[in-house]
Amino acid sequence: MTSTNPPSTPVSRSKTAALARTIDLVTKGYHFYCTGQCPARRLPALLRKFHERYNIGCSPAQRLTRKQKGLANAALVVFLPQWDASEDGADANNSGDASDSCLASQEETAQASDPAPRKASVQRHAGSVEDAVRDMPADVQVEWLLLVTKGTGAAHEQEQLCDVTDKQRLVFCRYELVRHSARGKAAWTWRRTRAEMGDLFALLEEQLKRRHVSSVALTLARIARQPGFAGVREQSWRLCQFARQHGYDGELPYLYFVQKVAHGERCLLQDRRGRLTQGAEARFFGLAG
Template sequence: MSASTPIARSKSAALARILDNVPKGYHRYTCGTVAARKAEALAQKFHTLYGIGCSPAQRLIRKGKGLANVVLVMHWPVDAEKVEWLLLATDGKGLETETLRDVGDKQRLKWLGYELARHTNRAKVMWTWRRTKEEMTELHALIAMQANQHNTAAISETLERIARQPGFRGVRTQSWALCEAALQRGYDGPLPHLYFVQKTNHGERLALD
């Protein structure tokens, strides 16, 4: 099997890749930005150094040797000039030159405008994405202002924009709280449908040497 890594063209695909890997033990991370023209070279560098394109069998061998396994998440929209990247690593040796943080730290992982958070489902700890506290404060303030102006059309537009954001569990919970805030302030227009994020393909494959 040829080595490769997926390239996410959408935020939903990039964020879903993180949610899929954190429960598998990929809990250490570092991130950055690179010019799109250098993104393939960066992915190749990470494969050479950390084996980001390794197969499941190769990852088992690395684990047996005490080496960390690593995945690369790249948010690379079509025609973008800059690419956001994030490395996720398991416990193990080999990344001593990287400054890694833990996704479970008090200062939460924030990426692409969202923050990673735990939630409990039937006594099982799971992970989700949600808007930052700062963004939620701004959205509540915006809805309050529009309600004070009795601008139903503006509130409807704001709620529709909110509903179009990635429908992870944490985001949907916040979206419904914003809908409720609008209703409490007298909004009597239609409420948007809050979509669930479906099982998402992590992206087209980038071949690695």
């Protein structure tokens, strides 16, 4: 028997998309997590492994059934950097980060949609992930975040999971997840870490002290292009006001809002021969943990 909805999972090509997907999952009860990195070339194997172990490719209906049985659901957030082989050795690890380690590049905007994929794109077929990472340099790293709901199952048994509500905050793609007040209600948002903000204040202070007006303008513009979540925007405004209060009289950049953004293009979770993964074949209909 075959299914009309084979297992799949989104692969995000921008930090904004990956961070937005994380918030969406956390608000749905995916409060337990672990994070990691892997070489981009190993991403297909990583996706297969997590689906075989934790069923990350389950459909919404399957997730509801699992929840009713007391089983934990798992989802994987993946940030696969953009990379173009024609850019003569471009460093994909800097996709989303500027030459300064504390700044994001022009690609990390908070516009309404994901940036258009370059040559290596993720399409809606099983071999697309392999295609996307095949020509990437060996040192290109993928950042991943495994999110799990409460319940029983292999994820809680085999992984050392943290809780997003604990004092130690979730940090992913160099941003930390926090709660803030929105229209009188608590909501989740992202913000820069304290260390990152310290670096930015120090950078602006040095540029202002030396009266490098063009450098200050460039720094503020890059700050403004970082993902425009509420927490990030509030920090960006503080940095702009810091520059203004310390003598910068140039035009301040517009701070983008994150609008509804696609979480990424879905890829089917199949093995190298184009079949459903072993976990999917065994559990696609039985919904075992």
